[in-house]
Every structure is written in C-alpha cells, then in structure tokens.
Amino acid sequence: MPDTGVPVTRPAPQAAARPLLRLERLKRHFDVSPPWLARVLERKPRAIVQAVDGVDIEIARGETFSLVGESGCGKSTVARLVVGLYPPTAGRIEFDGADMGARRGRAEMAAIRRRMQMIFQDPYASLNPRWRVFDIIAEPIRAFGLAKSGQEIRQRVEGLLRQVRLTPADGVKYPHEFSGGQRQRISIARALASRPEFLVCDEPTSALDVSVQAQILNLMMELQRDFGLTYLFISHNLAVVYHISTRVGVMYLGRLVEVAATDTLFRRPRHPYTRMLLDTIPDLEMTGRRRAPVAGEVPSPINPPAGCAFHPRCPFANDRCRRERPELLAAGETRVACHAVEEGRLPAEERSYVRA
Amino acid sequence: MTSLANAPLLEVSHLRVEFPTRRGTLVAVDDVSFDIAPGEVLGVVGESGAGKSLTGAAIIGLLEPPGRIAGGEIRLEGERIDNLPYEKMRRIRGARIGAIFQDPLTSLNPLYTVGRQLVETIQTHLPLAASAARARALELLKEVGIPAAEARFEHYPHQFSGGMRQRVVIALALCANPRLIVADEPTTALDVSIQAQIIALLKKLCREHRTAVMLVTHDMGVIAETADRVAVMYAGRLAEIGPVRDVVKQAAHPYTRGLMGSIPSIGERSHRLTQIEGSMPRLTEIPPGCAFNPRCPHAGQRCTRERPDLMPAGRTRAACWLYDPQGVGAPLRAETVDA
Ligand SMILES: Nc1ncnc2c1ncn2[C@@H]1O[C@H](COP(=O)(O)OP(=O)(O)OP(=O)(O)O)[C@@H](O)[C@H]1O
Ligand SMILES: Nc1ncnc2c1ncn2[C@@H]1O[C@H](COP(=O)(O)OP(=O)(O)O)[C@@H](O)[C@H]1O
Ligand code: SF4
Ligand code: SF4
Ligand SMILES: [Mg+2]
Ligand SMILES: [Mg+2]
Numbered sequence: 001m002p003d004t005g006v007p008v009t010r011p012a013p014q015a016a017a018r019p020l021l022r023l024e025r026l027k028r029h030f031d032v033s034p035p036w037l038a039r040v041l042e043r044k045p046r047a048i049v050q051a052v053d054g055v056d057i058e059i060a061r062g063e064t065f066s067l068v069g070e071s072g073c074g075k076s077t078v079a080r081l082v083v084g085l086y087p088p089t090a091g092r093i094e095f096d097g098a099d100m101g102a103r104r105g106r107a108e109m110a111a112i113r114r115r116m117q118m119i120f121q122d123p124y125a126s127l128n129p130r131w132r133v134f135d136i137i138a139e140p141i142r143a144f145g146l147a148k149s150g151q152e153i154r155q156r157v158e159g160l161l162r163q164v165r166l167t168p169a170d171g172v173k174y175p176h177e178f179s180g181g182q183r184q185r186i187s188i189a190r191a192l193a194s195r196p197e198f199l200v201c202d203e204p205t206s207a208l209d210v211s212v213q214a215q216i217l218n219l220m221m222e223l224q225r226d227f228g229l230t231y232l233f234i235s236h237n238l239a240v241v242y243h244i245s246t247r248v249g250v251m252y253l254g255r256l257v258e259v260a261a262t263d264t265l266f267r268r269p270r271h272p273y274t275r276m277l278l279d280t281i282p283d284l285e286m287t288g289r290r291r292a293p294v295a296g297e298v299p300s301p302i303n304p305p306a307g308c309a310f311h312p313r314c315p316f317a318n319d320r321c322r323r324e325r326p327e328l329l330a331a332g333e334t335r336v337a338c339h340a341v342e343e344g345r346l347p348a349e350e351r352s353y354v355r356a
Numbered sequence: 357m358t359s360l361a362n363a364p365l366l367e368v369s370h371l372r373v374e375f376p377t378r379r380g381t382l383v384a385v386d387d388v389s390f391d392i393a394p395g396e397v398l399g400v401v402g403e404s405g406a407g408k409s410l411t412g413a414a415i416i417g418l419l420e421p422p423g424r425i426a427g428g429e430i431r432l433e434g435e436r437i438d439n440l441p442y443e444k445m446r447r448i449r450g451a452r453i454g455a456i457f458q459d460p461l462t463s464l465n466p467l468y469t470v471g472r473q474l475v476e477t478i479q480t481h482l483p484l485a486a487s488a489a490r491a492r493a494l495e496l497l498k499e500v501g502i503p504a505a506e507a508r509f510e511h512y513p514h515q516f517s518g519g520m521r522q523r524v525v526i527a528l529a530l531c532a533n534p535r536l537i538v539a540d541e542p543t544t545a546l547d548v549s550i551q552a553q554i555i556a557l558l559k560k561l562c563r564e565h566r567t568a569v570m571l572v573t574h575d576m577g578v579i580a581e582t583a584d585r586v587a588v589m590y591a592g593r594l595a596e597i598g599p600v601r602d603v604v605k606q607a608a609h610p611y612t613r614g615l616m617g618s619i620p621s622i623g624e625r626s627h628r629l630t631q632i633e634g635s636m637p638r639l640t641e642i643p644p645g646c647a648f649n650p651r652c653p654h655a656g657q658r659c660t661r662e663r664p665d666l667m668p669a670g671r672t673r674a675a676c677w678l679y680d681p682q683g684v685g686a687p688l689r690a691e692t693v694d695a
Contacts, residue, residue, distance in 0.1 A: 071547050179635050181635060182635070209574055210403075210618050211618045211632045213618070214617075214618035214619075214631040214632075217620070218628050218629055221627055236547065236548065237548075237620075238548075239619070243620045243625055243629065277549065280549045280551070280552045281577075282548070282551075282577025284577050298517075298547075
C-alpha cells in the first residue's frame with residue numbers, strides 16, 4: 001500500500017472544529033457584453049460569463065484544499081473571490097467565523113486581511129520591478145504596522161529571506177536579478193511577512209521548471225509544517241495536487257462536480273469528468289497505459305449546456321442529464337454532482353492511477 | 357548506422373549558436389550533435405534557458421539576429437542547410453520542414469480565415485490550382501481532427517479554441533508533406549486533456565507519413581509517451597541522449613536522474629520530493645569543467661577542470677566523467693543523498 005507513509009503535512013480533515021474558510025453558494029458572474037466582446041467575437045447580444053456559479057467549500061485549519069479543472073473552469077476566480085480581489089455576485093465567504101461581506105471598519109478589515117495572503121502563478125508579474133527585494137518583503141510588515149522599529153523590520157525581513165532559502169544579502173537586489181524559482185521564493189516570503197494563517201496559492205509552480213517546482217513544493221510543505229498554515233491550492237497538474245493536498249475539489253464550468261479526500265479521489269473517482277481528467281495524466285511510469293484522448297473541449301461558460309454542464313462530453317448522459325442540473329450530494333466517502341452516480345448507474349470502482 | 361535505408365533524415369553535428377553582446381560572446385548552444393531517422397520522434401528536454409528552442413530555431417533557419425550559427429553543420433537528407441541563403445531556406449522550411457510553436461496564435465494570421473491561410477500555404481509549396489488546394493486544405497483539417505471542417509473553413513483563428521488552433525497550426529505545418537517537423541512546446545499552452553489529443557495526432561502522423569519529429573518540451577510526461585529517443589540539454593550542451601525508456605527509467609547522468617526524481621508522480625507520496633539544489637547557471641556564468649558540477653552530488657576534482665563529452669553510459673550516452681575509466685577524480689564534497 002502506498003499510503004503507509006502518509007506525511008505529516010496531510011492531517012486528517014477535522015470535521016468537528018470550525019472551518020477556517022467557508023464558501024457558501026458562492027457566485028461570480030462577469031458581464032462580457034459588447035462593445036468589449038464585439039472586438040473579440042462577432043456581434044452578439046448580452047453575454048454573462050458564469051465564472052463561478054454556486055460553490056460550497058469548507059477548509060479546515062491546517063489542511064491543503066486543492067481545486068483542479070481545465071482552463072477557464074473558474075479556479076482563479078474562486079481564489080480571487082476568497083482574498084477579496086473580486087466582490088461576489090452572490091453567496092457568502094466566511095473566514096474563521098467572520099462574514100467577509102459584512103460592513104466593517106477599516107482597521108477590523110485589515111486585521112482579517114492580514115491573516116490571508118495570495119501567491120500568484122507568475123512570479124515575474126507579481127513583484128514590483130522597481131523595488132528592492134527588501135522593500136517588497138517589508139511592505140506588508142509596514143502596511144499592517146507589524147513592527148515597532150526599522151531594526152525590527154530588518155530582522156523580520158532577514159528571517160523571512162532565510163526561511164525561503166535566500167540570504168539577507170539578497171535584500172538589496174531587484175527582482176530581475178533572480179531566476180523564476182527564486183522570484184517565487186520572494187513572493188512566498190512576501191506572502192508570509194504578515195504572518196498569515198491562510199495562503200491562497202494560484203498555480204504557484206505552473207510557470208516553473210519541474211526541478212524548480214520540486215524545490216518550491218518542498219518549501220511550501222515545510223512552511224506548512226512549521227507554521228501550521230492552511231492552503232487553498234490551485235493547479236491543473238494532478239500529480240502536484242496529489243502530492244500536496246489533503247482534499248481535492250474538481251471544478252467544471254464554474255461548479256464543483258466532486259469533492260473528496262485526496263486518496264479517495266485518486267483511487268475511487270466517482271464523477272465521469274474526474275475519471276476523464278485522471279485518464280489524461282501522462283504515464284511517466286511507461287506502463288503502456290494509453291492516455292485516453294478525451295472527446296471534446298470545455299464548452300463556453302457564456303452559454304453553458306443546460307442540465308449537467310458536462311453532458312455533451314459525458315458517455316453516461318441521458319435525458320435527465322440534459323434537463324436537470326445535478327446537485328453535489330454525498331456518495332460514500334465523496335460528494336458528487338452526477339445523476340448517474342445518484343441513480344446507481346455508475347458504480348464506484350477502483351482505479352489504478354495510484355501505483356500499489 | 358549509415359546503411360542507406362536507415363540513413364538519418366536530419367544530422368546535427370557540433371552545432372554552436374552564439375550571441376555577440378557588448379560584454380563578449382555568449383555561447384547559448386555548444387557542441388550539440390544528434391540525428392533523427394525518418395519516422396522517429398526525438399524528444400528534447402531540459403529546463404528553460406537550456407538551449408532547446410535555439411537548437412530548433414537553428415534547424416529551421418529562424419534564429420533571430422544577432423543570434424547566429426557559429427560552428428557545426430546541419431544536414432537534411434544529406435544536404436547542408438545551415439548555410440543557405442534566406443530565400444532558399446524559406447522554401448525548404450515550408451516544403452521539407454514544418455514548424456509548430458507553443459502559441460498557436462503566433463503562427464496564424466488573425467485577419468484571414470483559416471481556410472485561406474491553408475490554401476495560400478499549400479499553393480506556395482505545391483503546384484495546385486485553387487480548387488485542388490482547397491480540397492487538400494479540407495482534407496488536412498479532417499486529418500488533424502477538426503469536426504465540421506467545411507463549416508470551419510471560413511472561420512477566423514479567434515473563433516477556435518486553443519486546442520483547435522493548435523490543430524490548425526499542425527495542418528499548416530503539414531501542407532506540403534514535410535519530411536521533418538520541429539515542434540517547440542506544442543502542447544505547453546494546452547490543458548492536459550487537449551494535450552493528449554494533440555500528442556495522439558502527432559504520433560499518428562509520424563506513423564502514417566514517416567515524418568520525423570523533433571519535439572521540444574520541458575514536459576517529461578509528454579516525452580515519455582511520444583518520443584522514441586530523448587536528448588537532455590543542460591546549459592547549452594547535451595547532457596544525455598538515449599532511448600526514451602532508458603532515459604526515463606534508468607538515466608545515467610546525475611542531472612537527468614535529478615530531473616526525473618523531481619517530477620511528482622501519483623502513488624508515491626512523501627513529505628518531500630527529490631530536488632536538485634541550486635539552479636542552472638546563466639550563460640555568462642557557466643562554470644569551467646562540467647557545467648553541472650556545482651550542483652552535482654558526485655562531482656570530483658576533474659569535473660571542475662575538464663569538460664566531459666558524450667560517452668557510452670549504460671544504455672544511453674552521457675556527458676559525465678562517472679562513465680570514464682579515469683573517473684571524476686578526488687571527491688569535491690561529501691556525497692549527499694543520491695540524486
Ligand atoms: N475579469 C474577467 N472578465 C471577464 N471574464 C472573466 C474575468 N475573469 C475570468 N473570466 C472568465 O471566467 C471564467 C473562469 O476564469 P478563471 O480565470 O477563474 O479560470 P481558471 O480555472 O483559473 O483557468 P486557468 O486554468 O486557465 O487559469 C473564464 O471563462 C474566464 O474567461
Ligand atoms: N536574443 C538573445 N540574446 C541573448 N541571449 C539569448 C537570446 N535568445 C536566447 N538567449 C539565451 O540562450 C539560452 C537558450 O535559450 P532557449 O533556446 O530559448 O532556451 P530553452 O528553449 O531551452 O528554454 C538562454 O540562456 C537564453 O537566455
Ligand atoms: S449528470 Fe449525467 S451528464 Fe452529468 S456527469 Fe453525470 S451522467 Fe454525465
Ligand atoms: S562530470 Fe562530474 S560534475 Fe558533471 S555530472 Fe558527471 S559527476 Fe557530476
Ligand atoms: Mg487560473
Ligand atoms: Mg523554449
């Protein structure tokens with residue numbers, strides 16, 4: 001059995017305690033009607049992208065919850081909603097019990113914001129090129145008033161640089177003097193500067209080479225152990241997600257179609273889309289398993305198919321699927337939004353992605 | 357190796373690509389040699405900046421000045437193509453070598469319909485009348501798996517999804533039935549599900565037309581599924597080359613081993629992935645001796661002084677003194693965990 005060595009970084013989900021983050025029926029729609037759209041597409045009437053269309057997630061303290069799915073399914077939009085870069089169209093975000101949509105004073109809001117930070121995919125774009133690394137990392141410390149003196153700021157920044165395996169001497173340099181992996185370390189140091197409990201990581205290693213990716217993932221797992229961090233982790237790389245996550249949510253066209261503990265998801269995926277995604281993982285072991293070339297592509301989120309949005313690509317679709325949208329329901333150890341699973345037409349089966 | 361039937365289609369020998377700069381000459385590709393047989397897929401891997409794309413650009417004659425080929429030879433079906441005048445190379449590029457790049461949009465003209473671009477490309481290289489060119493274009497769109505090709509013919513590139521655009525680019529590259537396709541990160545911008553489709557397509561073409569493919573990517577998964585042989589580049593040089601199975605499963609070069617180890621795989625979970633310490637040197641800071649020596653757990657004194665060339669190493673060829681009878685010399689540092 002491969003999971004005899006379940007690492008310390010993946011504590012069992014604690015059901016009892018209050019979740020650190022709770023998303024309830026969260027929605028974000030974008031109006032992409034002409035004239036903006038007319039330039040890109042041909043003239044069309046009002047168009048609304050339902051980027052996130054009713055997502056429920058609870059993330060427990062200390063766990064890593066990952067979102068996976070094809071490009072455009074709404075992963076980054078969820079991330080941006082959580083850290084407040086977009087206001088929700090509908091639904092609720094609760095952080096440590098506090099409703100993020102409630103009116104609050106500036107100081108109270110800052111106190112909450114300090115506790116959650118975001119790491120972006122592109123370490124080039126997310127650092128101010130005109131600032132020295134020292135000032136980039138010191139900025140949140142100054143902004144949130146987390147140090148009493150210049151001396152204390154210096155100590156904090158130097159400590160952070162060491163934590164991400166850079167040196168205090170790197171502080172005087174500018175971002176362009178670093179490689180992609182080193183820049184991502186700088187973003188991580190900056191994200192940690194306000195001593196957050198919760199990090200939203202949107203494809204933090206997707207722009208990096210595999211060898212650099214391994215360094216960054218190791219660093220993230222170490223930091224999580226050392227500081228008890230909670231991660232919302234976004235990636236389209238299923239092998240990376242397998243390594244780092246406690247639980248995984250699979251998204252398709254703005255909705256969650258399956259949520260399960262990592263091992264359960266990879267061993268007994270229930271949703272036809274989850275199975276399809278797993279079938280496309282490249283076979284590095286060269287077992288001869290053929291990647292199933294998937295039929296079709298993600299349909300436009302502007303006019304998502306009626307009923308189950310996956311039905312045009314689904315081998316199990318029937319009339320009900322074309323009419324009625326499936327809800328995310330408990331099915332054994334997972335939660336799945338699929339009529340076939342609910343009706344018992346699609347039994348659970350062990351899959352062999354996890355090498356025994 | 358050079359029996360006529362199996363004569364290599366492409367032979368690259370001692371290729372060197374340089375960039376003259378104010379602070380001196382940068383050698384971005386250094387003494388790179390390999391060949392590709394008809395119908396063979398050679399994967400070229402390595403981290404960004406290793407020189408993969410420049411090697412590809414040198415072969416298709418699209419090095420951007422001031423970059424230039426400063427040494428070595430490139431032969432296509434025995435004929436030298438590295439020193440041809442621009443016009444002549446342009447004709448070879450459409451007719452005998454097809455190119456596919458990472459971003460399909462760079463290969464497509466946004467102002468023309470997909471059909472028109474295909475017909476024009478076909479007519480540039482083949483003596484076909486408009487109606488015959490159109491028929492061939494439709495045939496190509498069907499071959500690369502574009503559903504409803506007739507209807508799609510009149511559409512513009514922006515009306516296609518990313519995966520569909522990359523199919524169109526492949527169709528464009530195939531217009532004149534090239535003998536060689538140079539594909540630089542053709543699936544990197546695509547979702548894994550679409551990646552699998554594009555790879556299946558490339559393999560089918562290779563099989564059915566005996567087209568040779570140089571597949572540049574940093575994605576080992578793509579290589580493992582597609583390539584017959586793999587060349588691993590590091591800091592402008594070949595670190596290792598060999599049959600795909602051997603490179604993936606029992607690499608000889610410490611860098612390749614580290615690279616393979618750092619790929620997360622499903623089923624083997626630990627609190628730590630294997631990692632190679634440090635990073636690839638910049639072109640201005642390539643250390644003397646073996647370029648990998650500052651990061652190598654096996655480095656010896658000799659590695660800091662003498663540069664290894666490719667040599668037989670188990671089932672592959674690797675540029676590493678570990679496989680030389682004289683070895684690496686006195687150890688440089690205490691050996692850490694095996695890469
Ligand atoms: N600011 C915006 N204005 C209009 N549409 C948007 C905006 N942001 C996102 N969208 C659309 O919302 C949908 C979801 O986008 P999102 O960026 O969340 O996808 P993603 O899952 O992160 O994809 P990727 O894997 O490509 O990063 C897409 O169709 C996208 O085009
Ligand atoms: N126009 C240029 N001027 C100077 N250096 C360049 C230029 N183009 C590429 N290089 C350098 O050549 C090296 C190899 O580049 P490239 O072949 O694009 O790498 P890869 O495709 O393996 O990522 C890199 O170090 C890159 O910075
Ligand atoms: S609800 Fe129907 S169409 Fe949707 S995934 Fe399940 S079986 Fe397929
Ligand atoms: S030549 Fe020396 S430094 Fe280079 S890879 Fe081999 S052992 Fe390591
Ligand atoms: Mg995204
Ligand atoms: Mg490149």
